[in-house]
Amino acid sequence: xDRDATHVSHTGGTITHxxxxxxxxxxxxATCASHGWIVLPPCRFDMxxxxxHRTERLAGGQVVDLTVLQSGATxxxxxxxxxxxxxxxxxxNIADRIRTMLRLDEDLSEFETLCExxxxxxxxxxxxxxxxxxxxxxxxxxxxxxxxxxxxxAQTEQMTRRLVTQLGAPHPLGPERRAFPTPEAIAKFGxxxxxxxxxxxxxxxxxxxxxxxxxxxxxxxxxxxxxxxTGDNVRQQLRELPGIGPYGAATVSMLLGxxxxxxxxxxxxxxxxxxxxxxxxxxxxxxxxxxxxxxxWQYLAYWFDSGxxxx
DNA sequence: TTCCAGGGGTAGA
DNA sequence: TCTACCCATGGA
Numbered sequence: 001x002d003r004d005a006t007h008v009s010h011t012g013g014t015i016t017h018x019x020x021x022x023x024x025x026x027x028x029x030a031t032c033a034s035h036g037w038i039v040l041p042p043c044r045f046d047m048x049x050x051x052x053h054r055t056e057r058l059a060g061g062q063v064v065d066l067t068v069l070q071s072g073a074t075x076x077x078x079x080x081x082x083x084x085x086x087x088x089x090x091x092x093n094i095a096d097r098i099r100t101m102l103r104l105d106e107d108l109s110e111f112e113t114l115c116e117x118x119x120x121x122x123x124x125x126x127x128x129x130x131x132x133x134x135x136x137x138x139x140x141x142x143x144x145x146x147x148x149x150x151x152x153x154a155q156t157e158q159m160t161r162r163l164v165t166q167l168g169a170p171h172p173l174g175p176e177r178r179a180f181p182t183p184e185a186i187a188k189f190g191x192x193x194x195x196x197x198x199x200x201x202x203x204x205x206x207x208x209x210x211x212x213x214x215x216x217x218x219x220x221x222x223x224x225x226x227x228x229x230t231g232d233n234v235r236q237q238l239r240e241l242p243g244i245g246p247y248g249a250a251t252v253s254m255l256l257g258x259x260x261x262x263x264x265x266x267x268x269x270x271x272x273x274x275x276x277x278x279x280x281x282x283x284x285x286x287x288x289x290x291x292x293x294x295x296x297w298q299y300l301a302y303w304f305d306s307g308x309x310x311x
Numbered sequence: 312t313t314c315c316a317g318g319g320g321t322a323g324a
Numbered sequence: 325t326c327t328a329c330c331c332a333t334g335g336a
Contacts, residue, residue: 036317149318155333156317201332206319245319265317314336324327 009085013173016080019071020095022104025112027128028052028070031102034303035133040144040157041164042180043133054101056136057169057179058093065171068098076102083172097136106131106257111297115304124304132303134255138221139214140180141255146203146243148251148265162198183214206243224256231258231296250299259299262291271306 008015022028032038032045032052039045044053052068064082071077080086080094099105108130115121135141147159167185168178186194191208194200200207213219224234231253238249250263262268264284273282276290291298291305 146318150316150331151318151333152316152335154316154335158334195332199333202319202330203332243319247318251317263317266315267317270317316333316335318331320331321329322327324325 013081013083014085016082016086016091018078018080018091018095020076020078020098020104022070022074022076022102024074025128026070026074026102026104026131027126028068028076028102030126030128031131031133034129034131036153037133037135037144040160042168042178054097054136055168055171055177055179056094056097057182058090060090061169062090063169063171063179064090064094065174065177066094066098068102081171081173100136101134103131103134103257111259111300114294114297121301121304124307129304130300132255132300135180137180138224138252138256139183139210141252142210142221142238142241142244142248143180143186143207145248145251145255146206147200149203149243149245149248151201159198159200159203166197183211186211187215203243206241209242231260234258235261254299258296259301260296262287262299262302268302268306271302275305 029050037043042055045051046053050069054066054068055063056066057063062082062084064080064086066081067079069077069079076098078094078098080091086094111130112125115125135144143163144156144160147156151159163181163186164178167181167189169182169185171177171179186207191204194204194208198204210219214221224237229237234253234256235249235258238244238252239246241248244252247263247265250261253261254263264287269282269287272287272290273279276282277286291302294301
């Protein structure tokens, strides 16, 4: 938390305000529009008002609704809707999650300097660009990534929506707003119901196994945030998860801030073929050749090259 | 019907 | 390391 919070009580609940300091050149709209995750629950975005919404289940189990608005060049105004008065640990917990989701602590100055050298890229990377939206937990990013494999984006949305609607903890003042399900909730639900009710297909087995390993304490995905780990270290550990292959590992490691490897999927393959190889089929080495000059920033470079603001 | 979508696991060479 | 095949689901 960056400043003292204030809160007022009202019928049935409390509203607490919290200010968070953002880095220079931060742009909430650019960050929210940067990744398809913005349309997957529990994320919501009010484009007209520029307000980012999340429903979060805090460490103590209470569910809160959050709205984030950019109130100044380097200031974010957070409003917390709850049925209790959040204490200091709760506010710290909420601030940490927002900082993680919006990558407020990531140093992108080297990438920005590289973009500044080329007018083409300077125009492409909008002010505040580069901070790609992610989830507050590695678990949520892993689950959502598995939901993107070998399926359409529409089905990814449907699977995620059913997971949150059926398994997410509801907000006490509005049960239509739910947090992302915990590993415990998914483990308890079980593989069979994930397949039949969430319609995850063969992904049900992968998700059930990961949830059970997390819930039983045999797996700690948050440890992957350790700054001592390299991108290769992170991807190697992710590859040990069922359902996470080369694409999934590169996607999640990118979300963890390692941009040194491309996640090659049908989308990237198609983009590179169209824009660099006259629309003919391309090999992986031809794809790598396009972005290799960007070194440790190559995935981020691809992201802006493709103008990825997809939904 | 058949194909395939922001792939992954496995067997066999 | 590379290839072929299978895996659930649902839209075109």
